[in-house]
Amino acid sequence: MxxxxxxxxxxxxxxxxxxxxxxxxxxxxxxxxxxxxxxxxxxxxxxxxxxxxxxxxxxxxxxxxxxxxxxxxxxxxxxxxxxxxxxxxxxxxxxxxxxxxxxxxxxxxxxxxxxxxxxxxxxxxxxxxxxxxxxxxxxxxxxxxxxxxxxxxxxxxxxDNYGMGLNAGHYIGRKLKDKTDARVIELAGLDNLELTRQRTQGFDDALKNYPNIKKVARQAAEFTVESGQAKMAQLLQAQPKFDALWNHDDDQGVGALRAVEQAGRDDFLMVGGAGALAAFQAIEKDDGVLKATVLYPxxxxxxxxxxxxxxxxxxxxxxxxxxxxxxxxxxxxxxxxxxxxxxxxxxxxx
CATH class of the missing domain: 3.40.50.2300 (Response regulator)
Known part of the structure; x- marks a missing residue:
């Protein structure tokens, strides 16, 4: 958005x-x-x-x-x-x-x-x-x-798109600050949008404060449930081990979570973006990988x-x-x- x-x-x-x-x-x-x-x-x-x-x-x-x-x-x-x-x-x-x-x-x-x-x-x-x-x-x-x-x-x-990425990065950074060689991945939005580049830049700038964390993969989706599921499936296949995921958009996050469930993965934490009700409900329930979302109100x-x-x-x-x-x-x-x-x-x- x-x-x-x-x-x-x-x-x-x-x-x-x-x-x-x-x-x-x-x-x-x-x-x-x-x-x-x-x-x-x-x-x-x-x-x-x-x-x-x-x-x-x-x-x-x-x-x-x-x-x-x-x-x-x-x-x-x-x-x-x-x-x-x-x-x-x-x-x-x-x-x-x-x-x-x-x-x-x-x-x-x-x-x-x-x-x-x-x-x-x-x-x-x-x-x-x-x-x-x-x-x-x-x-x-x-x-x-x-x-x-x-x-x-x-x-x-x-x-504040830059602020979204920055706050997502710091949240993940604090969660992983004591983990050696932590690995994170990013599910971005449309790369032809300036807002997507801003969110990625904020995220990357935040991670510079945590030398123990390395971003090992990034995949751009299209802010839709379908694209989120498809691109997340690709990331999961390519990255058998990582510690955290920053997903730019809660709508595409619905698809991403479907891919995670289908892959049977629960070994990482996920941070979303925007503030969808479904994301809030999943965070409140706290029985999956989605632990937080960064607001775009x-x-x-x-x-x-x-x-x-x-x-x-x-x-x-x-x-x-x-x-x-x-x-x-x-x-x-x-x-x-x-x-x-x-x-x-x-x-x-x-």
């Missing part, structure tokens, strides 16, 4: 990330208005008890929800908007075709929505339509996959709605001294294991 201004990103799915609960806590109150009612996941965060502000129409445009993480992005946006009596959410059908998504955003611009939230199928390809909205006086909240220029958005919010879409509402109402972010919302918000890639999985269970996506 994604580029911060520091680590720009794209994503087929952008994928699979929450620490959004902690990283976006200050955003929940940024609009200083009263929510309608309480819903799960990102909406477990507190909202201000002040009276509603002026009515805001938010246009929301994202890619096609062809992946669990992307579907969770849409759900989080809808649920967050539904909390507020002063918000109307105009949501597009979503498309991975850039021309079609541009057309959908232009329709929202023509409707004169108050603010736009855009998760582009391709940040570079959609930069011009972001610029068009900004020039029309419609502020843009750029969600995760970043536009080519900051002139195309007022605020960027998204995940889809709750960022809920926070994007908060930011959009604040922008349209001329408010800042609660908890910060500034009168304006930040120019960018990078979410933290928390590691979820058996010790804290209960805290994050409600944020898991299907």
């Amino acid at each position: 994604p580029l911060s201004p520091q680590h720009a990103t794209t994503r087929r799915g952008l994928l699979l990330g929450t620490a959004a609960v902690s990283a976006t806590a200050f955003l929940a109150g940024c609009t200083s208005n009263e929510p309608k009612d309480k819903t799960p996941a990102a909406d477990d965060r507190p909202a201000s008890a002040d009276t509603p502000g002026k009515h805001v129409t938010i246009g929301f445009a994202g890619p096609q929800a062809d992946h669990g993480w992307l579907n969770a992005i849409n759900d989080n946006a809808k649920k967050r908007a539904a909390r507020y009596s002063d918000v109307t959410l105009e949501i597009t059908e979503g498309s991975n075709d850039t021309a079609q998504q541009i057309g959908q955003i232009e329709t929202l611009i023509n409707k004169k929505v108050d603010v736009l939230v855009v998760l582009p199928a391709d940040g570079k390809a959609l930069t011009q339509v972001g610029l068009k909205a900004m020039r029309a006086g419609i502020p843009v909240v750029n969600l995760d996959r970043i536009f080519d220029t900051p002139q195309a958005y007022r605020c960027w919010i998204g995940g 889809p709750t960022m879409a809920a926070s994007a709605v908060d930011l959009a509402r604040a922008l349209a109402q001329g408010k800042g972010a609660a908890g910060l001294a500034e009168h304006e919302i930040p120019a960018s918000v990078t979410l933290y890639s928390a590691v979820v294991d058996k010790t804290n999985v209960d805290q994050y269970m409600s944020t898991g996506f299907r």
Whole structure:
């Protein structure tokens, strides 16, 4: 599934990330208005008890929800908007075709929505339509996959792919720090995506801190259950002995775990990525190789709605001294294991 201004990103799915609960806590109150009612996941965060502000129409445009993480992005946006009596959410059908998504955003611009939230199928390809909205006086909240220029958005919010790999590497490093000649392998995502390269770089940089650990194999999959199973089967056949696996994506991790079960292997620990409900449940059950997952939080879409509402109402972010919302918000890639999985269970996506 994604580029911060520091680590720009794209994503087929952008994928699979929450620490959004902690990283976006200050955003929940940024609009200083009263929510309608309480819903799960990102909406477990507190909202201000002040009276509603002026009515805001938010246009929301994202890619096609062809992946669990992307579907969770849409759900989080809808649920967050539904909390507020002063918000109307105009949501597009979503498309991975850039021309079609541009057309959908232009329709929202023509409707004169108050603010736009855009998760582009391709940040570079959609930069011009972001610029068009900004020039029309419609502020843009750029969600995760970043536009080519900051002139195309007022605020960027998204995940940290480098941080995912870094935290996965340190988690594995701490688990194996006392093991001599430890061996690890990596099941990456699509290698043509910048986000995949960032996750691998973060992982490799973390492992430099553990001289007893060597990465002995890496295989790229395609963020799907089928590819995860096929590529993991190849890794298992080629590597009869290793101590840990870093898998970039919990969706492809479902397939990877099938391959592990079919091979009858239980002699290593596995760390996943993104924060799927199935991964949380497996971690809680603790009867297999999956011991942790590193978040890439889809709750960022809920926070994007908060930011959009604040922008349209001329408010800042609660908890910060500034009168304006930040120019960018990078979410933290928390590691979820058996010790804290209960805290994050409600944020898991299907």
